[in-house]
Amino acid sequence: MPDLPSSHILFGGDYNPEQWPETVWKEDMLLMREAGVNLVSIGIFSWAKLQSAPGVFHFEWMDRLMDLLAENGIWADLATATASPPAWLTCRHPEMLPTLQNGTRLSIGSRQHYNPSSRAYREACAELVRALALRYKDHPALAMWHINNEYACHVPADYGDETAAAFREWLRDRHGSLEKLNESWGTAFWSQHYHEWEEVLPPRATPTFANPGQCLDFQRFCSDALLECCLIEARILREITPSKPITTNFMEWFKPLDYRKWAQCLDFTCLDIYPQPTGPVQTPVKSFDMTRSWSDGKPWVIMEQVTTHVNWRQRNPTKPPGLMRLWSYQAIAHGADGICYFQWRQARAGAEKFHGSMVGHGEPSSQRCYQETKALGNELKGLGRIAGTTFHAEAAIFFDQENWWALEQGSKPNNDLTYVRGVENFHNALHALSIGTDFVFEDSDLSKYKLLFVPCLYMAKPGVAEKIGAFVEAGGTAVITYFSGIVDGNDHIHLGGYPAPFRSLLGLSVEEWAVPQDDLPFKVSVTRQPGLAASYNASFWAEVIRSEGAETMATFSEGYYAGLPAVTRHAFGKGCAWYLGTEFEQAFYDDLLKVLARDTGLTPPLAVPAGVEVTRRTGAGKEFLFLLNQRNEAQSIDLNGLSGTEILTGRQIACSLELAPWGVAIIETAVGSESIE
Ligand code: GLA
Secondary structure (H helix, E strand, C coil): CCCCCCCCCEEEEEECHHHCCHHHHHHHHHHHHHCCCCEEEECCCCHHHHEEECCEECCHHHHHHHHHHHHCCCEEEEECCCCCCCHHHHHHCHHHCCECCCCCECCCCCCCCCCCCCHHHHHHHHHHHHHHHHHHCCCCCEEEEECCCCCCCCCCCCCCHHHHHHHHHHHHHHHCCHHHHHHHHCCCHHHCCCCCHHHCCCCCCCCCCCCHHHHHHHHHHHHHHHHHHHHHHHHHHHHHCCCCCEECEEECCCCCCCHHHHHCCCCCCEEECCCCCCCCCCCCHHHHHHHHHHCCCCCEEEEECCCCCCCCCCCCCCCCCCHHHHHHHHHHHCCEEEEEECCCECCCCCCCCCCCCCECCCCHHHCHHHHHHHHHHHHHHHHHHHCCCEECCCEEEECCHHHHHHHCCCCCCCCCCCHHHHHHHHHHHHHHCCCCEEEECCCCCCCCCCEEEECCCCECCCCHHHHHHHHHHCCCEEEEECCCCCECCCCCECCCCECHHHHHHHCEEEEEECCCCCCCCEEEEECCCCCCCCEEEEECCCEEEEECCCEEEEEECCCCCCCCEEEEEEEECCEEEEEECCEECHHHHHHHHHHHHHHHCCCCCCCCCCCEEEEEEEECCEEEEEEEECCCCCEEEECCCCCEEECCCCEEECCEEEECCCCEEEEEEECCCHHHC
């Protein structure tokens, strides 16, 4: 697989020069060079400008743009331009417009107005992509391909007739026969049996709960249908430019697409990320860890973030000075090799003219956005040797996109249950302690981890419980939480007592669930475990748990199940498996992690004060220790004997280091430096 350009941290953004006279392009080049920009994503929304009818292309402006980029030493992340079909195409093929669940057909006039299963759309994309690839295959500016844009961000599913036919084909492939489909969807329920394939439809608007198997398969199909669109383009690009890396921009915690599966089809992963910048400052690190993990730790790129503010929330507060820099370094500290933005020059027309950018509407020399961009871009120029190094992680959180779909489908004991909350409980605790964390999936190698967290794994597909069991048996510590191991991959109950696939690993069974009507906290008392408090608040969920060999670590203090286990631990092989039968306040996860980190010998790369994060990237005989002050106040770090070069300032450091508010330091040492361990 082709890799990213090495020896550089990529820096740049979406560039839409077709919205500007060409005299502005010249100024753009000067400003880009001044700001250290080395990569721009071009052509993302240019289809209408590149093609005016079948076979009629207008590449001259793109030729001039590509030449200008090459002359200025700026790489092109050339988009395939298929994200917003032109009006001439949809007028010729109105059937390619998307149909909503209630039958409404969407219109032209914004973007992403296509049905992924539309033959006309797919054929038109293929024609355009082939023409683009042939035109620019040897152009010196071409560095990589950016397929489409944020697939599914506005239209995650289509429910029309062309989709119904494609869904049936997909189901034939998956199930083989109608008989098997009926079995998998449990159609004996509510008289849903299908006698002919033509009767099978997408889950359109229904009087009450649609069939869960049908809904789940439709989510799988929708992700696959868009992936097929992406692959139609990727195959053409790989045929014509086999040495150019291919990507498409992913979004954070985006439910419709199974990005783990998608990432296997791309050369590198990239992320568009827009956290709310005010209030309790959200940290984007969970998304950074996920993006890196989709491609098993390979370097990745922030393809879009914003310098200041977006325009698509009800209110759009701006990032205060320094926060964009901190988050950019935090991405690099978590394995990113590129920092890009939406967008280079702020639009003067259209729906995004109030969206922040690298260059604003006024005079660049007096714009905070441009000055912060320029400062960061010039700093990153000196950090090329970090590119290609690997983030260090010894803990992992198990994640399964299909579990996310199945868990939140409705008709559950507690329908406020969200998968991401379960993930956050553990990720917050791990991040607070600076314990490097990967996300792992059903096909990941678990052998390098000491600790594995498994939140709400409602759907345990074949082999998954065995995989987690093998991890524990070999000496790992796993923490599994409530409502796990309940159904198989078809969303059918695992019979044999909850949580059937995990019972022997956990040494317990769950007799029933006791879901509270409200969100009032209830107490859980810790019965044994130095390092934990005497009691914690819990809420949201409770279970009636019977030990079958597990030690009880904490019990419910209230309800008819008072005195029964709420937290258990069970020795299994050389390791042990914990079970949490309720949803705790964050303090419990923080304290439990301290206990587990001590027991498993997991330590952060350096002891740091609260609010400072420390991460490590290694490779090619070098170690880079990132220190990130997540507070808007200065912090002092005791380096505990560590010495090396702080590469942002070039200073030799020893003993201690001052981090400015939201400040960053990167210490380079030789691999194996004792003080880093
Ligand atoms: C997304 C899109 C961009 C732009 C930004 C605005 O990330 O990919 O084209 O619309 O949102 O935040």
